[in-house]
Amino acid sequence: MNAGLKPGQEHFRFFPLHKKDTNKTIHTVDTILKIAVIGLGRIGQIHLAALKTFKNIKITAVSDISPELAKWTAAEYQIPHFYTNYQDIFQQKDIDAVWICSPTSYHLAQVKEALDSNKYIFCEKPLDKDSNNIQSLIDIYPDLNHRLMVGFNRRFDPDFAAVKASLKKIGKPTIIKITSRDPFPPTAEYTRASGGIYNDMSIHDLDMARFISESEAEQVIAVGSKNYTDDTDTTLITIKFKNGIICNIDNSRKASYGYDQRLEILGDKGMISVENKKINHLTFYSENSLESSVLEPFFLERYKDSYIEEIKAFITSIQEKKEFPSTGEDALKASILADACEKSLEQKKIIFL
Ligand SMILES: NC(=O)c1ccc[n+]([C@@H]2O[C@H](COP(=O)([O-])OP(=O)(O)OC[C@H]3O[C@@H](n4cnc5c(N)ncnc54)[C@H](O)[C@@H]3O)[C@@H](O)[C@H]2O)c1
Structure with missing residues (x-):
């Protein structure tokens, strides 16, 4: 395939999306989580491949403004729903958590909508380009550290x-x-x-x-x-x-x-x-x-390996009802x-x- 890949993403042709790994599930978690992924470019594809290796994670929907990429990804990973408008994801009440992998300029708006739709959120770094906007988010949602994990994967x-x-x-x-x-x-x-x-x-x-x-x-x-x-x-x-x-x-x-x-x-x-x-x-x-x-x-x-470990940390925090290990506060600082x-x-x- 790779028809949906854009300039700058060509290297995926040589490293095709962990394809081998996605076919064998290697991780288990106690909780069954239904997840949707927004943004299916470089990092979206990496997270999808990593999420796919967890037995009890069901990837239920994906979204990208590119219809070809959304359709191809849904077919490649056997995902039931794909959308070009990410807001359709928030209409699906059965989705527990969203993975926000869109370009940085969309993160904050999508995080807010996901919070208002009562989803857990994993959002790629940076949370926003403007630290004042991050501070406002923290002020509006006092329980943010239990609801949002930010993708500082190197930790x-x-x-x-x-x-x-x-x-x-x-x-x-x-x-x-x-x-x-x-x-x-x-x-x-x-x-x-x-x-x-x-x-x-x-x-x-x-x-x-x-x-x-x-x-x-x-x-x-x-x-x-x-x-x-x-x-x-x-x-x-x-x-x-x-x-x-x-x-x-x-x-x-x-x-x-x-x-x-x-x-x-x-x-x-x-x-x-x-x-x-x-x-x-x-x-x-x-x-x-x-x-x-x-x-x-x-x-x-x-x-x-870090992308697998951060998924484990995300799930453990939900199971144990504790703060996520990389929070909105970390994003702010x-x-x-x-x-x-x-x-x-x-x-x-x-x-x-
Ligand atoms: N943690 C990491 O290792 C890591 C690595 C790379 C990128 N990132 C971060 O991930 C984010 C995405 O980066 P990338 O390299 O994957 O970019 P990318 O350009 O490869 O992919 C972005 C994708 O989002 C889609 N998109 C654009 N607007 C959208 C919208 N409104 N809703 C849904 N999809 C939309 C685009 O069509 C594209 O497919 C950036 O914020 C970047 O900083 C993190």
């Missing part, structure tokens, strides 16, 4: 989660270094709708910095440049947290050698690092060189940091929070 990556769990081993953390570079820039259309590099891309790393430091920022400074697109596509961010930890984030919309994702934490008793994931772990030795495999191509492959980066870049100065 659920098994390696990053293990780092968080073993922080004590390195004593008091002092420096966090995060490298996150995409293999190629997104389309101009995607970039325009995304809210820019800080809200769209760095937001994952800003959340990771909060997650690992377990503190809030007091100073932010960002520098950036435009090397590949009309928008800032290369940036270095430095954050000083209230607990003294200093974090450096290195983002590029392009890394010619693949998807570069590294994390390093220095503590007063040692260091933990997560290195890049390669396609395989072979090394070829010769007289003149050592050769090993290239890196995982992109987020679909590198963070495959990451968004405030993204705003501070923008401001620092524009005004060429340190922003104090």
Whole structure:
């Protein structure tokens, strides 16, 4: 197929939507949840494939403004209903939860409608481009943390989660270094709708910095440049947290050698690092060189496990009636940091929070 794929999504032709995985169910949950997915582009297809591996999750409806894509997806995953108007999903009373995977500019409106239709919500990052809008949502829905989970999937990556769990081993953390570079820039259309590099891309790393430091920022400074697109596509961010930890984030919309994702934490008793994931772990030795495999191509492959783990966390929170592990509050705090980066870049100065 792939008729519904748009420019920028071509790489799915080579990595066809976890097709092998979708045919075998590998996870079970106690609760039967009926789910609908809104937005069937890159991340929508990844979530669908991941959701399909859960035995007790029934994907009941999908929606995309592209009729071909909606129809193809429903047929591919044997989903009973497909719509071009996402609001039709909210008319279906039997749907328990919605997965919002549409472009960023639609998130907030769709989240509000889903809340008013009494659904649980998983919404992709960022929740909105404007932190004031996120604050208003939090003010209107006081029980939001029990109803909305935001897709900061890297928290659920098994390696990053293990780092968080073993922080004590390195004593008091002092420096966090995060490298996150995409293999190629997104389309101009995607970039325009995304809210820019800080809200769209760095937001994952800003959340990771909060997650690992377990503190809030007091100073932010960002520098950036435009090397590949009309928008800032290369940036270095430095954050000083209230607990003294200093974090450096290195983002590029392009890394010619693949998807570069590294994390390093220095503590007063040692260091933990997560290195890049390669396609395989072979090394070829010769007289003149050592050769090993290239890196995982992109987020679909590198963070495959995290998308499964975040679904498990979503379901566990519902079953145990507890707050979701990445909430609207987390989205707000990451968004405030993204705003501070923008401001620092524009005004060429340190922003104090
Ligand atoms: N967590 C992650 O790893 C991750 C990765 C990629 C993207 N994202 C986020 O997911 C969101 C979508 O990104 P993408 O890369 O999948 O974009 P995309 O452009 O590939 O897909 C978006 C899809 O939504 C559809 N759409 C547009 N308006 C819609 C509407 N009103 N209702 C329903 N569908 C609509 C489009 O036709 C398209 O198929 C963005 O907010 C992005 O930040 C998260």
